[in-house]
Amino acid sequence: MRRDLFEADHEALRETARTFVEREVVPHQDAWLEQGLVDRSAWLAAGAQGLLGIAAPAEHGGAGERDYRYRMVLIEEFARVGAASFNAGTCAQDDLVVPYLMDLGTPEQRKAWLPQLVAGEAIGALAMTEPGAGSDLQGIRTTAVRDGDGWRLSGSKTFITNGIHADVVIVFARTDPDAGSRGYSLFLVESAAEGFRRGRKLEKLGLRGNDTAELFFDDIALPATALLGTPGRGLGHLMERLPLERLSIGATSYAFARAAYDWTTEYVFERKAFGQPIGDFQHTRFTLAELSTELDIAQVYVDRAVLALNDGSLTPVDAAKAKWWLTDLHNRVVDRCVQLHGGYGYMLEYPITRAYADARIQPIFGGTNEIMKEIIGRDLARQHRTDG
Structure with a gap:
């Protein structure tokens, strides 16, 4: 069937993406499957080719292009060679972490993280799911409580895509147990924070080349600037x-x-x-x-x-x-x-x-x-x- 979705600029990106995939992905897929994660060098190479963070503003290194057809081109090129694991990682970064930062981040948060994410120098993750709360997000137990001007974050998450590599994690936490659906907030948590701990790299049926992990937050002291978006509006x-x-x-x-x-x-x-x-x-x-x-x-x-x-x-x-x-x-x-x-x-x-x-x-x-x-x-x- 003829497909009219894409225009000349999308097909130009496809040529770049196809060359990248053949050079930087195909030769390494078996190794990634064996080790359970994609090498950081591949993320850096993708960033250097302009294949990450396409939607991010130009001042932060992206193309400023929120047309999802560009992302669709990349997904299709990963699919063509069966690179499901790398695709899962880049989808988590480009369709979750980057848009959250773009839409909800302060100018300082965007400046701190978007250039690194776009360049592949940093890898991001979104942490919602917990051992006892999957689709039922209101059942989470991870909490963030006020501590002076900042917060104290405690809890755990599981099944987190990019969890082993992640340099920054957007964490969904309960901030007011009495506020119902208005009692949740989002936080930017750096992997270097004291109290941040990675658990197991989980062994999965599929997507075996993607690093899916457990994450633990052991009474992490977060500054006020770690809050992403509006307090109480996390859900x-x-x-x-x-x-x-x-x-x-x-x-x-x-x-x-x-x-x-x-x-x-x-x-x-x-x-x-x-x-x-x-x-x-x-x-x-x-x-x-x-x-x-x-x-x-x-x-x-x-x-x-x-x-x-x-x-x-x-x-x-x-x-x-x-x-x-x-x-x-x-x-x-x-x-x-x-x-x-x-x-x-x-x-x-x-x-x-x-x-x-x-x-x-x-x-x-x-x-x-x-x-x-x-x-x-x-x-x-x-x-x-x-x-x-």
Whole structure:
């Protein structure tokens, strides 16, 4: 299907990104998977090529370009070579940490961190999830209490993308237990702070080249300048930025599902059985026809969502729809592609096998797909009550 989403400037970035991926990513992926993290040298190389923090203002080293189509280009180029782990890290940095700083940071906070993040000299993380609180963010136990002009932060987080490498972490904490949804705030916590402690680098089913970690905050003394955004508005700040986070997950799923389909199409017309390419068997053709059609439909939706994000009209409900539908599709596509690979689809030397493991997290993080359906369902019920 013809795709009209991208313009000449986006395709120019694609050329740069493709060269970077072939030179700085492809040769090192096996090593990153074995060690469980992407080398910092790759982050620095990405920064040097202008592939990080594209949305950041020019005075902080970025391109000042919030058009999400540029990020979509990068996601697609990572997907083309199966670089899910590096993509996960850069999505956390560019679709979460950088926008939070841009939107909520003081001039001093932006000046301190954005240039480093854009250059790849610093790596950022967003810490929301706790061992007993995943999708239920109001169930967190991490607290920040007033201490003179500053704060004291105590608690722990888990499943934190970029947790081992992170130089700065945006931490979601409870600041007033009696204020309900107005009792949470965000803080910028430097990894060098006394009392900051990294726990285990977690062993995962997929995304094994990304450093996912436990983080501990042992009575950290934070200055007043560590507060990010408005005190008591932490939950609201998160909710306001969920459309971008969930579109990032959905866009990733679309790109990686498309890549899995492309690898599989190439494979089935090279692999022979019973004297002919397995792509010439009717069952294979029917499977490819179904996947191709579903991916074309998904492409229309994700492209529309990207443009809606750009013009500020992407609602939390529409983002939830994109997240659950695209991540479910991602898993269906990869599962059927593994089947078409036969026994080789179970061998880790084949990218489709790694893709199968990498895909499984997509319906879980960023809010489980069950939560996405609840968000959509509540909106439908609200509309029905209003219309009635």
